[in-house]
Amino acid sequence: MTTARQAALAIAIALTPIATGNAAAQDLVITNARVVDVNDGTVSEPTTVVVEGGRITVIAAAEVPESATTVDLVGRYLAPGLLDAHVHVSSAADARRALLQGVTTMRSMGTSHYVDVGMRELQAAGHLEVPQYLAAGYHVRPPAAEAFFQDHPELGHLYGQDVRGGEAVRAMTRAIVSRGVDFVKTNATERAGLPDTDPRRQFYSEAELRTIVEEARRAGIPVAAHAHGDAGARAAVLAGVRSIEHGTYISPETLATMVEMGTYLVPTIAIVSDLTIPGGDYDNAVLNIRGRHMLPRVREMARNAHEMGVKIVAATDTGYGPESTTTLAHELIEFAGIGMTPLEALRSATTTAAELFGLEGRVGAIAPGLEADLIVLEHNPLDDIAVVQDVLMVVSDGKVVVQRGDWPGQRPVS
Numbered sequence: 001m002t003t004a005r006q007a008a009l010a011i012a013i014a015l016t017p018i019a020t021g022n023a024a025a026q027d028l029v030i031t032n033a034r035v036v037d038v039n040d041g042t043v044s045e046p047t048t049v050v051v052e053g054g055r056i057t058v059i060a061a062a063e064v065p066e067s068a069t070t071v072d073l074v075g076r077y078l079a080p081g082l083l084d085a086h087v088h089v090s091s092a093a094d095a096r097r098a099l100l101q102g103v104t105t106m107r108s109m110g111t112s113h114y115v116d117v118g119m120r121e122l123q124a125a126g127h128l129e130v131p132q133y134l135a136a137g138y139h140v141r142p143p144a145a146e147a148f149f150q151d152h153p154e155l156g157h158l159y160g161q162d163v164r165g166g167e168a169v170r171a172m173t174r175a176i177v178s179r180g181v182d183f184v185k186t187n188a189t190e191r192a193g194l195p196d197t198d199p200r201r202q203f204y205s206e207a208e209l210r211t212i213v214e215e216a217r218r219a220g221i222p223v224a225a226h227a228h229g230d231a232g233a234r235a236a237v238l239a240g241v242r243s244i245e246h247g248t249y250i251s252p253e254t255l256a257t258m259v260e261m262g263t264y265l266v267p268t269i270a271i272v273s274d275l276t277i278p279g280g281d282y283d284n285a286v287l288n289i290r291g292r293h294m295l296p297r298v299r300e301m302a303r304n305a306h307e308m309g310v311k312i313v314a315a316t317d318t319g320y321g322p323e324s325t326t327t328l329a330h331e332l333i334e335f336a337g338i339g340m341t342p343l344e345a346l347r348s349a350t351t352t353a354a355e356l357f358g359l360e361g362r363v364g365a366i367a368p369g370l371e372a373d374l375i376v377l378e379h380n381p382l383d384d385i386a387v388v389q390d391v392l393m394v395v396s397d398g399k400v401v402v403q404r405g406d407w408p409g410q411r412p413v414s
Contacts, residue, residue, distance in 0.1 A: 027052050027068035028372070028398055033078040035059060036381060038350045038365055041343045043380060046075050051372040054398035058368060071400065074407070076392065077380055079346070080365050081105065081373030083353035084131075084328050085266045086224075086245055086315030090115040095123075095130035098320040100402050101327050102391040104373035105353075105363050107134040107183065109224060109245065109317075112147040114138075114179050129401055132373075134182040134357055136224070140172050140212055141187035142203060148172075151179075166211045169204070173215040182357075184216040186241075188225045188232035199294075200229035200249055209239035222358070224266075228294075230254055237263050243313070243356060247305075248272070248298040255305050264356045265310045267302040268317040269295075269338075270330035277325075303338040312340075313356050314349040329389040342385040372398040 028051040035044040050058040052065065064070075081104025089095050090111040098106060108116035120133035138148045142162035149159045152175045163172050173184055188204055190197040204212075213223045217240075225236035228248040236244060237257050243264040244250070250258075250265075258265065272295050305312060314331045318324045328349055335345040354364030363371050376393035393403045 027065045028395070028400065029061075029064040029068045029070045030078060030374075030395075031070060031072045032075055033073045033376075034075060034380070035366055036077055036079040036346075038080060038343070038347050039367075041382065043077065043382060046073075049078065049366070051395070051398045054372055056366060056368055056370050056372050059366070069400075071393070071403075072407070073376055077377045078366065079375050079377055079381055079388075080350045081363070081375055081394070081396065082314075082328050082349045082388070083107075083357065083364060084315055084349070085243075085313045085353050085356060086268055086317045088317070088319045090119070090319070092119070092122075092128050092130060094320045095119065095128070095133075097322075097324075099129065099131050099394060099396060100391075101320075101329070102375040102388065102394055103131050103328055104375075104394070104396050105132040105134075105357070105359070107136070107224075107315075107357060109136055109183075109185050109226075110139050111135075111137065112145060113151055114181075117180055120182075129396070129399075131396070132363070135180075136183045136185040137176050137179055137181045138172075139185045139187050139226070140169055140176065144172060164204075164208065166208060169208050170211050170215050173212050177216060177219045177221055181221065183242075184212065184221055184223045185245075186212050186223060186225050186236075188227035188236040189229045191226070199246075200231075202229060202232035202235065204232070204235065206235040206239050209236050209241065213240045237261060245315075245317075246298070247301055248294050250301050250305075252304055252308070255301075255308050255310055258305070258310050259308055262311070264313050264352075265302070265305050266313045266315045266356075267298055267305070268315050268331070269298050269302060269334040270326050271317040272298050273330070273334075274318075274326050299334070299338055302335075306335075306339055306344075311352055311355070312348050313353045314345070327389070329386070332385045332388055336385050342382045345385045346381055346388075 030049040032046040048061045050061045082102045084103045084106040086109045087106045114137045116135035120135045122128040123130050142164050144163050190201045216223050222242035224243045225241040226245045227233035227236050228246050230249050230251045233244050233250045234254040243266050245266045276292050316326050316328055318326045332345045350364040354360045374395040375391050377387050379387045381387050392405050394401050
């Protein structure tokens with residue numbers, strides 16, 4: 001079995017851009033761009049941005065590479081590519097849909113058979129034109145997914161029973177870490193998206209959660225905890241998880257502890273709205289009723305969290321499948337509804353998300369040396385965050401992957 005040190009090394013390698021003939025990074029010159037600076041909240045006058053080898057090299061350039069492809073934004077707005085902190089994407093087609101909506105980096109929060117690890121490697125090597133992945137593999141939860149035991153038959157003695165107690169959760173965490181994941185995901189409470197579950201019900205004690213955190217930490221890997229109920233969320237926060245996913249019923253007292261400990265909140269409000277309407281990722285009468293109760297509660301919780309200074313990160317909790325109706329833009333609109341300014345909302349899907357991922361200094365902003373993951377918008381997102389619903393162009397790793405609409409005076413980029 002792979003050691004924790006080997007797993008950590010594999011992760012470091014995976015998170016390093018790999019130069020291959022398939023990567024298709026292009027030298028790109030973007031002219032007449034109003035650059036949105038998410039760090040200081042300013043927007044530049046129309047300027048020129050140079051991209052070489054998949055990275056931003058110069059802003060406000062006077063000279064540009066002669067061989068570069070040139071795109072004239074005609075005064076449109078250039079913003080960082082978006083980061084989605086909670087997805088369940090397990091196919092190239094679904095990942096591609098996310099990319100075309102402006103998501104250039106995403107954190108997988110659960111797939112079977114370590115599909116997300118494989119997708120991460122294929123994308124990093126330039127074989128797939130999809131967002132950059134961070135992978136979590138399976139959830140540490142009682143009971144474990146049946147597919148987990150197909151990948152880890154050595155833990156067959158836990159098959160058919162709840163994975164509980166320090167020895168069991170440590171063994172499961174160690175097995176997941178051995179596959180080179182970037183995050184460990186655990187369930188501190190039951191799920192909300194199944195009609196026969198109670199999302200308030202606590203799964204693991206603080207001691208069990210601490211064991212998971214300590215085992216993951218040995219490999220330098222953070223833990224994300226699914227938690228709707230306050231008791232489970234509080235136990236996870238005290239155990240030292242890096243982020244709480246959802247947090248629907250979290251109390252102000254637990255939110256205050258999150259501020260003290262620097263725990264991130266990923267509230268996934270928009271997907272709860274999906275519970276209340278036909279179609280989308282969920283279409284069930286019981287869930288419809290549950291969603292109508294949960295939606296005002298999660299909005300209230302997130303509003304409290306924002307007012308108290310909890311670090312909030314945007315996410316969809318979707319698979320970006322052909323029937324999915326929730327996008328990251330919908331989550332940013334929800335964040336405006338809880339009192340965030342457009343800049344704060346945009347940061348939740350750029351700089352703050354990059355901090356959660358441990359990728360600050362690589363993605364999440366527009367600056368020399370950062371990876372060229374960019375989106376083009378018709379209007380200023382710092383005036384109205386809803387404009388991110390209409391992404392006109394997506395640049396991923398320096399390559400234009402989609403260009404929509406009329407672009408006067410130039411040919412469309414293929």
